[in-house]
Amino acid sequence: MVNDILGTDVVVQIGIIVRNIEKAVEEYSKIFGVEKPEIIITDVYEKAKTQYKGNPTPARAKLAFFKNFKNVEIELIEPDDNPSTWREFLDTHGEGLHHLGFLVKGTQKIMEDFKKNGIEIAQQGYYTGGMYTYLDSFEKIKFIIELLENF
């Protein structure tokens, strides 16, 4: 059943915060016997327009995407020291699973629906071809919901 709020019934991404992405990529690739993916870095503020808790932040993160499981993608994330949901998670919880990502259409409308359940935007930004929105759902359901919308 397609979720009424999200408009999808598929978890597309599992996001994991790590301290040292080079080391984590190495271990992951070794354990699952897969090639090491490229490590990329999120765009600078001028392009990403990253907003964290309603304020602009220069925060960036190193990312690596593992596509070796067919039903869901695993993303490793190494935050920099600037304020972000990634850095906050690392400082509060340590390394570990950070978010579940959903591919959506109409982020604005979805956010309005989530607000009715007391869930607000934690962080929002752009990537080439789309926009991501992290919700502050952790306190209620113990994981962060990420809305991914491609244009």
Next chain:
Amino acid sequence: MVNDILGTDVVVQIGIIVRNIEKAVEEYSKIFGVEKPEIIITDVYEKAKTQYKGNPTPARAKLAFFKNFKNVEIELIEPDDNPSTWREFLDTHGEGLHHLGFLVKGTQKIMEDFKKNGIEIAQQGYYTGGMYTYLDSFEKIKFIIELLENF
């Protein structure tokens, strides 16, 4: 591509540790607009034969399974106070995403392959119709691998 060690390329389950499962189930159901699943409790030692770090443990956990996403199941887990991977995770990391589960055949052989990469069994036990094995993969890849084998 089917993973050489696991023999599967599908993540079947995302496991989340919570302090209060009744409250988390309530919030989850509200947020995703789904019916509340039954909360069950893992079997007593005599049936589950739970082994944690190589020793028997009376540990049990309350569980709730959300099947509202079509590609992966979400499991909420509230540990009791006895020694277990669930309790250890809660005490060390707090609430949050604990494991990714894979449906496998031949746990013993898979474990031997993981051992070659320095990964051992953290906890193992039985449920009606099958057996689960948590691996101590957290330090290396920042999530716990769970092998689920149904008989």
